[in-house]
Amino acid sequence: MHKRVIFNNRLLPYLLLLPQMMITLVFFFWPAFEAIRQSVLLQDAFGLRSEFVGFENFAHILSDPNYLTAMGVTIVFSTTVTLLAMVPALLLAVLADSGIRGASLYKTLLIWPYAVAPAVAAVLWLFMAHPSIGIIGKALNAAGIAWNYQINGGQALTLVILASAWKQISYNFLFFLAGLQSIPKSVIEAAKIDGARPVRRFFTIILPLLSPTTFFLLVVNLVYAFFDTFGVIDALTKGGPGTSTVTLIYRVYIDGNHNLNLGSSSAQSVILMVIVIALTAIQFRFIEKKVHY
Amino acid sequence: MALFHRRGLAALALTLALTGSAHAQQKVSIDFWHGLPQPLGGLLEQVVAGFNASQAQYEIKPSFRGSYPETMVSSIAAFRAGNAPHIVQMFEVGTATMMAARGAVKPVHELLAEAGVALDTNDYLPAIRGYYSTTDGKLMSMPFNSSTSIMFYNKEAFRKAGLDPEKAPATWAELRAAAKKIKESGASACAFTSSWPTWTQIEQVGAIHNVGVASKANGFGGTDATLDLTNPLFVRHLTTLVEMAKEGTYRYGGRDGAGDALFASGECAITHASSGARARYLKEVPGGIANIGFAFLPYYSEVTTTPNNTVIGGASFWVMNAGPNKVRAREELTGIAEFFKYISRVDVASKWHIDTGYLPITKSAFEAVKATGYYDKNPGADIPITELLRGTMTANSMGFRLGNFAEIRVAIQEEMERAIQGQQTPAAALEAANKRGNEILRAFERANRS
Structure with missing residues (x-):
C-alpha cells in the first residue's frame, strides 16, 4: 500500500526532484559514462594522443595473470572483512544491550574507531604490527614466531584484513545496537516465560528480527570492502609483498593514479562496476526474500 | 545609437587604461x-x-x-x-x-x-x-x-663483530663476509638491509658494473628500448641477496624508503640507502655521527675492477x-x-x-x-659526490629514460619480493620482471606514438 501525495501543480514534484537528479547525474552518471568512454581508448598521460581500441583494454586486463590473482585476493579479502566486521560487532552489540553496568560508556567507546580516518587507522596498525618498531610485531618475533608482513604475503593479507575490519566494527555495532533496541521487549519476555534460554532466544527470536539490519549491513560492508579499503592497503603494504595484497580497487587506483594508464584503469572500473551491480542484484533477489521486515 | 556607440568607446578606453596601469604595477x-x-x-x-x-x-x-x-x-x-x-x-x-x-x-x-x-x-x-x-x-x-645511493654502516656493530670500523667493505664478497661475522657475533639483530629496492639493488648495480638495465642506452636512444634484466649480473646479484636472506644476513626492508627505519633504529648494521637519509641517521642512529660510516656502494670484483659512477x-x-x-x-x-x-x-x-x-x-x-x-667538519658528506664522479660515465651509467618507469619499478619489486620469499628462483623472478616490464614499455611506446 503506497500513500499518494496530491500535488496541485504538475511541475512541482519534478522541480523538487531536480536537485537530487542533478547530483546523481553529475556525480554518478557522468563519471560512470566517462569511465566507459575511457575504457575503449588508449591515451597518453597528458591526453595529447588518443586512439580507439575497442575492447583491447579489457582483453589485456583479463588475460593478465596478476589481475586474476587480484580477483582471488579480493574475494578472500572482502568475505573475511565482512565476516570479521559483522560477527564481533553483533556480539558486542548484544553484550552492550544486555543491561550491564556502564553500558553507555562502553557504547561510546565502541563507536570511537569509526571517527578514525582509514589512513590513520592504518598507521595505528603499522605501529602495532611493524616487525622492528611495533609492539605486537616485536613481541611475536621475541616469542619465536617469524613475523614480518613486509616479506610474508599471508601475514600482510591478515594485517590489512584486520585493520580494515576493525575500522568497520563501530559502524556495524551502531546499527546492530539500534536494531536490537527496536526489538519489542514483550516478545523476548514471552520467550523467557516459555523457558527459552539466552542462546535459543538469540537464534530463534533476535536474529530473525534483526535480519533487515543484518541484510543492510551485509550490502554496506561488502561495498566497503570492495571500494573503501585502498587507503588502508596503501598505507600499510602498498599491495606487497609481491602482489599478495593487491585488490581490484587498489589496482584501479595504482593503474590510474600512479601509472597514469587511464584506459586500463577505466576498463577495470567498468569490470568492478559490473561485479558490484551483479552482487547487489543477487543479494536483493535471493537474500532479501529471507528478510522479515 | 550614436550616443550608445560613443559611450561604448569611452568604456572601452577606460577599461584599456585601467588594465594598462594595473599591468605596469603588477x-x-x-x-x-x-x-x-x-x-x-x-x-x-x-x-x-x-x-x-x-x-x-x-x-x-x-x-x-x-x-x-x-x-x-x-x-x-x-x-x-x-x-x-x-x-x-x-x-x-x-x-x-x-x-x-x-x-x-x-x-x-x-x-x-x-x-x-x-x-x-x-x-x-x-x-x-x-x-x-x-x-x-x-x-x-x-x-x-x-641525491644518489650510498652505503651507511654502524661502526659500533663493526667493532663488536671484530671488524675494522674505519674500513667499509668495498666488494660484495667483503660485504657478505662482514655480514656473516656480524650475524655470528650477534653484534646487531640484523646485518644488512636496503631501501629503495630497485634503485639501490638493480639500477645502481647495473650502472656501477657498466651493464645496461635496458637496451638503447637505458632508453635514452628511443622509446623502443627493451629491458635486459635477465643479464647474468642481475641474476648473480639477486641470487646473492636471496642467499643472504636465507642465511639470515640480509633483511628485506620493504618498498621505497621503508628500509630506512631499520638502520636508523640501530637494528641493522649496514644499509644501502639514499644519500638524503643522512640527516635522519645523524639524528636517530644511537651514537650519532661518531657511529656512522659512509662509503661507496660495493661492486663484484669478479665482474669489474673499475667500478663506475652511480646514478642520481x-x-x-x-x-x-x-x-x-x-x-x-x-x-x-x-x-x-x-x-x-x-x-x-x-x-x-x-x-x-x-x-x-x-x-x-x-x-x-x-x-x-x-x-x-x-666536508672536513662533516665527514661523509662528500661521499655521494665523489661516488657520482667515480670512473668514466658510460651509456649504462648516465641514467634511465624508460616510460612508465614507476610502474616498471613496482613490477620488479613485486618479483624480487616473490624471490626473497622463496616462491620463485632469482632467475625466474628476473625473467618475469623482464616480461612484465617490457609489456609496460610497449604500452608506453604505443600510447606515445606520434
Whole structure:
C-alpha cells in the first residue's frame, strides 16, 4: 500500500526532484559514462594522443595473470572483512544491550574507531604490527614466531584484513545496537516465560528480527570492502609483498593514479562496476526474500 | 545609437587604461608546484622567496601538491583542464613520461635560448646533467634536488663483530663476509638491509658494473628500448641477496624508503640507502655521527675492477604549457629562465646543498663548499659526490629514460619480493620482471606514438 501525495501543480514534484537528479547525474552518471568512454581508448598521460581500441583494454586486463590473482585476493579479502566486521560487532552489540553496568560508556567507546580516518587507522596498525618498531610485531618475533608482513604475503593479507575490519566494527555495532533496541521487549519476555534460554532466544527470536539490519549491513560492508579499503592497503603494504595484497580497487587506483594508464584503469572500473551491480542484484533477489521486515 | 556607440568607446578606453596601469604595477606571476614535504619544502620556499626578493619583475608562487606522484598526477590533470602550473617539480622516474609529452612541456634549452638567458651547463655534475638531457646533450628539464645511493654502516656493530670500523667493505664478497661475522657475533639483530629496492639493488648495480638495465642506452636512444634484466649480473646479484636472506644476513626492508627505519633504529648494521637519509641517521642512529660510516656502494670484483659512477635520484623542474595548444607568454618564459639562473648561482646552490644534504648541482658549488672546509667538519658528506664522479660515465651509467618507469619499478619489486620469499628462483623472478616490464614499455611506446 503506497500513500499518494496530491500535488496541485504538475511541475512541482519534478522541480523538487531536480536537485537530487542533478547530483546523481553529475556525480554518478557522468563519471560512470566517462569511465566507459575511457575504457575503449588508449591515451597518453597528458591526453595529447588518443586512439580507439575497442575492447583491447579489457582483453589485456583479463588475460593478465596478476589481475586474476587480484580477483582471488579480493574475494578472500572482502568475505573475511565482512565476516570479521559483522560477527564481533553483533556480539558486542548484544553484550552492550544486555543491561550491564556502564553500558553507555562502553557504547561510546565502541563507536570511537569509526571517527578514525582509514589512513590513520592504518598507521595505528603499522605501529602495532611493524616487525622492528611495533609492539605486537616485536613481541611475536621475541616469542619465536617469524613475523614480518613486509616479506610474508599471508601475514600482510591478515594485517590489512584486520585493520580494515576493525575500522568497520563501530559502524556495524551502531546499527546492530539500534536494531536490537527496536526489538519489542514483550516478545523476548514471552520467550523467557516459555523457558527459552539466552542462546535459543538469540537464534530463534533476535536474529530473525534483526535480519533487515543484518541484510543492510551485509550490502554496506561488502561495498566497503570492495571500494573503501585502498587507503588502508596503501598505507600499510602498498599491495606487497609481491602482489599478495593487491585488490581490484587498489589496482584501479595504482593503474590510474600512479601509472597514469587511464584506459586500463577505466576498463577495470567498468569490470568492478559490473561485479558490484551483479552482487547487489543477487543479494536483493535471493537474500532479501529471507528478510522479515 | 550614436550616443550608445560613443559611450561604448569611452568604456572601452577606460577599461584599456585601467588594465594598462594595473599591468605596469603588477608583477608577472608564475605558478610553481612542488612535491617536497616539510622541512625540505620550507627550505625550497625560502629559495623561491630569495628569488622574489632579488628582483621586482616576477613573482614565483610556490605551492605544495603532495608527494612526487601526487604532484605529477595533479599537474597532468591541470594540464588537461588547460590550467597547468608554469613550473612543476617532477621526480626522476617521471622524466621519460614528461619528455614524451611534446606539446605539454617546454624544453629548458629552448626556453633559455628564447629568453636569451645563458647557463653554463658544462658546470653541472655530469651524472645530473646527463639524466635530464637528450642524447645530444640538450637540457630538457632544470636539475634541482638530486641525491644518489650510498652505503651507511654502524661502526659500533663493526667493532663488536671484530671488524675494522674505519674500513667499509668495498666488494660484495667483503660485504657478505662482514655480514656473516656480524650475524655470528650477534653484534646487531640484523646485518644488512636496503631501501629503495630497485634503485639501490638493480639500477645502481647495473650502472656501477657498466651493464645496461635496458637496451638503447637505458632508453635514452628511443622509446623502443627493451629491458635486459635477465643479464647474468642481475641474476648473480639477486641470487646473492636471496642467499643472504636465507642465511639470515640480509633483511628485506620493504618498498621505497621503508628500509630506512631499520638502520636508523640501530637494528641493522649496514644499509644501502639514499644519500638524503643522512640527516635522519645523524639524528636517530644511537651514537650519532661518531657511529656512522659512509662509503661507496660495493661492486663484484669478479665482474669489474673499475667500478663506475652511480646514478642520481631526486627531482628536476619542468616547464609546462598551460594546456593543449596553450603556450606561455614571452614575459612568463623570461621569468622562468631568470629563476633557473638564480637557482644555479653558486651561493644559492651551495646553501641548498648544505641545508638539505642534496647534492650541489654544479662543480663550482661543490668546490666553493669544499673551500669552506665543510666536508672536513662533516665527514661523509662528500661521499655521494665523489661516488657520482667515480670512473668514466658510460651509456649504462648516465641514467634511465624508460616510460612508465614507476610502474616498471613496482613490477620488479613485486618479483624480487616473490624471490626473497622463496616462491620463485632469482632467475625466474628476473625473467618475469623482464616480461612484465617490457609489456609496460610497449604500452608506453604505443600510447606515445606520434
